[in-house]
Amino acid sequence: MDDIDYRKEIERLKSELDVTVAVHYYQRDEVFELADIKGDSLELARKCQQDEKEWVVFCGVGFMGQSVKVIAPHKRVLMPKVACCSMARMIDSSYFDDSVDFMVRHGIDREDIMPITYINSDVDIKAKVGRMGGMVCTSSNAPVIIEKALSSGKKILFVPDRCLGQNVARQMGVKSCVIGEEGCEPKDADIICFDGFCSVHQLFTVSDVEFYRRRYPGIKIAVHPECDPSITEIADFTGSTSQLIEYIKGLDEEQKVAVGTEYNMVHRLRPKNTYILSSTKPECPTMNETTIEDLYRTLKSIEDGEPINEIFVDEETVHYAREALERMLAI
Numbered sequence: 629m630d631d632i633d634y635r636k637e638i639e640r641l642k643s644e645l646d647v648t649v650a651v652h653y654y655q656r657d658e659v660f661e662l663a664d665i666k667g668d669s670l671e672l673a674r675k676c677q678q679d680e681k682e683w684v685v686f687c688g689v690g691f692m693g694q695s696v697k698v699i700a701p702h703k704r705v706l707m708p709k710v711a712c713c714s715m716a717r718m719i720d721s722s723y724f725d726d727s728v729d730f731m732v733r734h735g736i737d738r739e740d741i742m743p744i745t746y747i748n749s750d751v752d753i754k755a756k757v758g759r760m761g762g763m764v765c766t767s768s769n770a771p772v773i774i775e776k777a778l779s780s781g782k783k784i785l786f787v788p789d790r791c792l793g794q795n796v797a798r799q800m801g802v803k804s805c806v807i808g809e810e811g812c813e814p815k816d817a818d819i820i821c822f823d824g825f826c827s828v829h830q831l832f833t834v835s836d837v838e839f840y841r842r843r844y845p846g847i848k849i850a851v852h853p854e855c856d857p858s859i860t861e862i863a864d865f866t867g868s869t870s871q872l873i874e875y876i877k878g879l880d881e882e883q884k885v886a887v888g889t890e891y892n893m894v895h896r897l898r899p900k901n902t903y904i905l906s907s908t909k910p911e912c913p914t915m916n917e918t919t920i921e922d923l924y925r926t927l928k929s930i931e932d933g934e935p936i937n938e939i940f941v942d943e944e945t946v947h948y949a950r951e952a953l954e955r956m957l958a959i
């Protein structure tokens with residue numbers, strides 16, 4: 629294996645096969661550089677749906693590959709590593725049912741619950757949400773989706789990311805609470821959040837923000853909405869990965885900025901005046917699992933007629949998960 633020039637071989641395989649390589653911004657540089665399409669989770673889902681190639685090799689985490697399979701079931705989707713986002717792992721079907729039961733026990737009728745799942749969740753959760761008439765959202769469209777959901781007059785059950793739920797609630801001026809936290813009373817809140825979180829975005833702290841502001845007066849602080857509300861409240865800008873890229877591109881060259889999101893994306897952003905908002909390297913372990921060798925092996929498996937790590941989702945799950953995803957895409 630050692631004497632293979634992976635880059636060259638991957639370029640050859642891409643030119644000979646009917647395949648698109650889709651890569652999330654958080655992937656390692658060696659993989660990112662070989663992407664046909666790049667983006668945040670929403671952009672990648674849309675672009676893969678519109679793409680005409682038979683095969684998608686998706687470099688990201690499991691729920692992203694599943695989402696492509698759900699909205700474009702005719703495609704063959706392979707993942708070089710079927711790595712599971714740690715936040716997505718925090719909720720399963722029984723925790724979801726327990727959360728619905730919690731709201732019912734607190735006096736909310738089942739029919740009055742509108743579940744919304746962040747795209748960072750397993751396909752089974754999306755299907756559960758779809759069955760209940762709910763929707764998916766991503767970090768870039770969460771405010772629009774939640775606004776739409778609130779206009780139905782229902783209570784929102786937001787899973788699995790409590791930070792995104794609370795951040796959007798604050799931005800919209802509505803009330804939220806987190807299941808399991810003292811005083812969480814669904815009758816008094818508009819958005820009832822499940823208690824999940826991203827272990828990577830929890831690394832950014834108020835002390836980090838204070839440190840950078842002391843060290844570089846005038847520095848901008850830009851963070852992802854998976855950060856704790858104590859951070860987003862004091863940041864200058866909060867946005868999804870694509871929104872962060874746009875914001876930073878729009879800054880004057882001399883403007884310093886400290887960014888609170890995954891390391892691989894931040895270090896590629898700008899050669900100068902850009903800092904990681906943490907004293908710890910905030911790498912997403914599951915995003916980092918995919919290597920150039922994995923990408924090569926996956927493409928080669930198509931050429932050899934023995935595809936590896938293919939994503940399969942049963943028809944019923946596709947049906948309901950698709951309803952939840954399409955309600956989002958329609959907005």
Ligand code: 13P
Pocket residue numbers: 667668669670713748766767768826854868869870
């Ligand atoms: P985006 O939706 O911004 O791509 O975020 C996905 C993610 O996993 C962030 O941690």
Ligand code: SF4
Pocket residue numbers: 689713714715716748826827828829854890912913914915
């Ligand atoms: Fe999941 Fe967090 Fe990694 Fe994003 S950064 S894929 S939310 S663990």
